[in-house]
Amino acid sequence: MSNSLTADxxxxxxxxxxxxxxxxxxxxxxxxxxxxxxxxxxxxxxIVNERWIANTIKFAIPLAILAGCQTxxxxxxxxxLSVSTSATMAAFIMATQVVNHDxxxxxxxxxxxxxxxxxxxxxxxxxxxxxxxxxTLGTSLIGSGFLQVYQRTVIATGTSVPPGLAWLxxxxxxxxxxxxxxxxxxxxxxxxxxxxxxxxxxxxAVGDNERAARLAGVAYWQVITALYVLSGLxxxxxxxLYVGLIKAPSLSLADPLMLPSVAAAVIGGTSIxxxxxxxxxxxxxxxxxxxLTTLLTILQxxxxxxxxxxxxxxLLVTAAYLRIIEDR
Amino acid sequence: xxxxxxRRGWVAGLFVLLALLFVATKIIxxxxxxxxxxxxxxAVLPYAFAVAAQTxxxxxxxxxLSVAAMMALxxxxxxxxxxxxSPEFALFVVPFVLLxxxxxxxxxxxxxxxxxxxxxVVTLATLFILQGAALLVLNAPGGSAAEWLKxxxxxxxxxxxxxxxxxxxxxxxLLLLVVCLGIVWIPLKRSKLGLSLYAIGSSELAxxxxxxxxxxxxxxxxxxxxxxxxxxxxxxxxxxGIGAPIPGPYLLASVAAVVLGGVxxxxxxxxxxxxxxxxxxxxxxxxxxxxxxxxPNVTTIIEGVIMVVVVMLGAFLAMKGRRS
Numbered sequence: 001m002s003n004s005l006t007a008d009x010x011x012x013x014x015x016x017x018x019x020x021x022x023x024x025x026x027x028x029x030x031x032x033x034x035x036x037x038x039x040x041x042x043x044x045x046x047i048v049n050e051r052w053i054a055n056t057i058k059f060a061i062p063l064a065i066l067a068g069c070q071t072x073x074x075x076x077x078x079x080x081l082s083v084s085t086s087a088t089m090a091a092f093i094m095a096t097q098v099v100n101h102d103x104x105x106x107x108x109x110x111x112x113x114x115x116x117x118x119x120x121x122x123x124x125x126x127x128x129x130x131x132x133x134x135x136t137l138g139t140s141l142i143g144s145g146f147l148q149v150y151q152r153t154v155i156a157t158g159t160s161v162p163p164g165l166a167w168l169x170x171x172x173x174x175x176x177x178x179x180x181x182x183x184x185x186x187x188x189x190x191x192x193x194x195x196x197x198x199x200x201x202x203x204x205a206v207g208d209n210e211r212a213a214r215l216a217g218v219a220y221w222q223v224i225t226a227l228y229v230l231s232g233l234x235x236x237x238x239x240x241l242y243v244g245l246i247k248a249p250s251l252s253l254a255d256p257l258m259l260p261s262v263a264a265a266v267i268g269g270t271s272i273x274x275x276x277x278x279x280x281x282x283x284x285x286x287x288x289x290x291x292l293t294t295l296l297t298i299l300q301x302x303x304x305x306x307x308x309x310x311x312x313x314x315l316l317v318t319a320a321y322l323r324i325i326e327d328r
Numbered sequence: 329x330x331x332x333x334x335r336r337g338w339v340a341g342l343f344v345l346l347a348l349l350f351v352a353t354k355i356i357x358x359x360x361x362x363x364x365x366x367x368x369x370x371a372v373l374p375y376a377f378a379v380a381a382q383t384x385x386x387x388x389x390x391x392x393l394s395v396a397a398m399m400a401l402x403x404x405x406x407x408x409x410x411x412x413x414s415p416e417f418a419l420f421v422v423p424f425v426l427l428x429x430x431x432x433x434x435x436x437x438x439x440x441x442x443x444x445x446x447x448x449v450v451t452l453a454t455l456f457i458l459q460g461a462a463l464l465v466l467n468a469p470g471g472s473a474a475e476w477l478k479x480x481x482x483x484x485x486x487x488x489x490x491x492x493x494x495x496x497x498x499x500x501x502l503l504l505l506v507v508c509l510g511i512v513w514i515p516l517k518r519s520k521l522g523l524s525l526y527a528i529g530s531s532e533l534a535x536x537x538x539x540x541x542x543x544x545x546x547x548x549x550x551x552x553x554x555x556x557x558x559x560x561x562x563x564x565x566x567x568x569g570i571g572a573p574i575p576g577p578y579l580l581a582s583v584a585a586v587v588l589g590g591v592x593x594x595x596x597x598x599x600x601x602x603x604x605x606x607x608x609x610x611x612x613x614x615x616x617x618x619x620x621x622x623x624p625n626v627t628t629i630i631e632g633v634i635m636v637v638v639v640m641l642g643a644f645l646a647m648k649g650r651r652s
Contacts, residue, residue: 131391145632304465
């Protein structure tokens with residue numbers, strides 16, 4: 001960074017703030033999170049306690065995993081609108097298969113469709129070069145169609161959530177959510193993948209300048225296919241965790257997480273145009289959105305207004321990040 | 329020769345495909361007649377408007393993801409306003425909703441120009457916003473439509489001097505579609521604005537350098553998209569009699585029909601006739617699948633697969649086109 005510039009002349013506050021935002025996006029994000037918690041505490045004194053914090057983390061974790069899929073897709077300049085469908089499929093299929101099978105078998109069966117959806121996405125986007133948005137929207141439509149047909153075949157079976165998943169989703173050990181047992185390895189894996197491996201570097205390279213990456217010998221379609229398959233698998237895992245938390249499998253289980261997963265990644269500083277961002281910001285973004293949702297519920301804001309707010313957040317934050325990049 | 333095939337042959341080929349599909353339908357269901365054609369036209373109506381909305385923007389080199397949400401919002405607005413109101417009041421509702429669509433579309437365009445955020449992100453954000461607004465207007469499907477509006481899409485056009493057997497093949501819904509699209513599209517395409525739309529679609533820089541007001545043209549493209557979206561919303565309210573705040577699968581359908589209709593994603597090429605015929609093709613495929621007594625959910629899957637494959641082929645062709 002240009003330290004000499006800051007030493008030479010006093011930089012206007014706005015510019016300094018922008019530079020801070022672009023260099024250390026975590027600091028303003030954490031400040032925002034703290035601010036939201038303070039507002040919440042003022043509106044409902046006493047609400048912020050140990051139980052509330054554990055609850056918030058529990059609800060933020062499935063969102064953070066889905067937003068991780070979104071982050072990785074966005075790093076390549078894409079987006080994955082099929083994450084909620086993948087999650088729902090995994091959850092619903094697991095809940096119906098577990099009636100007749102062992103939980104581990106049911107989970108293995110349940111994770112197949114999300115991976116297939118991811119594979120279809122990867123081939124469509126990587127080989128046929130369909131826009132990620134259109135492709136993932138299409139596969140999610142097909143996926144929910146399949147799920148509806150599937151539901152007919154198992155209508156007599158009934159559903160159940162295995163106690164292990166319920167323990168993972170809702171349980172607390174010494175006040176710490178058990179879901180962290182799953183989330184810490186997953187988050188560590190994503191962070192390691194993005195920051196320490198060649199694959200992560202390829203994701204950034206493809207998103208930053210696809211043409212340059214291709215000319216440098218990156219097998220574009222392989223990177224994209226691997227990415228969307230991974231995204232499908234992680235969405236499935238998030239779905240299993242979410243059904244353990246909600247305990248009511250349905251065909252629209254994870255739909256409410258779709259918009260927030262995009263918003264969490266965008267708030268976390270991942271550029272929707274690719275090449276910029278990371279997972280740490282996304283995790284904080286997911287926490288911010290969970291707290292914000294609590295706040296909106298307390299203010300009794302209707303679902304419609306919530307969606308409008310999320311839309312505005314995506315638009316404003318993207319525009320703001322665009323300005324920051326242009327500034328440099 | 330190839331050029332001719334690309335320009336006119338595509339639409340002609342679509343007409344042939346549509347004719348073949350009608351023949352296939354007749355074979356599957358020998359009783360397929362005028363009544364079924366009328367219900368096909370009614371089913372096509374909202375899809376056709378969604379496709380028209382997408383076409384205008386795609387020709388201008390953009391994409392509009394908020395089409396379905398726009399239809400949902402205008403539909404619930406119309407249904408909520410007409411709920412319990414007199415039939416005369418509906419005369420005021422229709423132009424108001426159309427204006428609403430036009431203005432909201434223009435806001436889409438203005439946001440793209442002002443924020444300089446790519447159209448795909450801006451319209452994704454407005455998709456969320458419009459969906460939210462639709463939920464605020466009506467929380468659950470409800471409202472109502474004026475009787476004369478509902479009557480506009482039911483039945484056939486009474487043509488004088490023609491026997492009943494012939495008029496039966498002219499459903500009102502089809503006439504409404506042709507009139508609404510023609511009234512907007514034909515003057516638009518022949519005007520300077522229409523030329524500008526194609527110009528900024530094929531090369532924004534070249535258009536800018538030849539003095540085309542790029543920003544204004546882009547805003548107007550989205551405004552007309554909003555107008556067609558509002559027509560689609562009204563069509564939904566007219567044919568169902570209520571307004572539903574959750575948008576149907578019109579976004580994917582609109583993109584698929586645009587691609588199938590010979591409008592290249594990327595802009596500057598194609599017309600409105602191709603996409604509209606493509607909508608009929610896609611809907612008729614669905615009718616055939618239903619007539620073959622398939623589970624409606626399976627039909628949805630097959631339809632989705634067809635749309636995705638069409639979009640994939642379109643993207644593949646566009647890529648090939650860029651390379652050569």
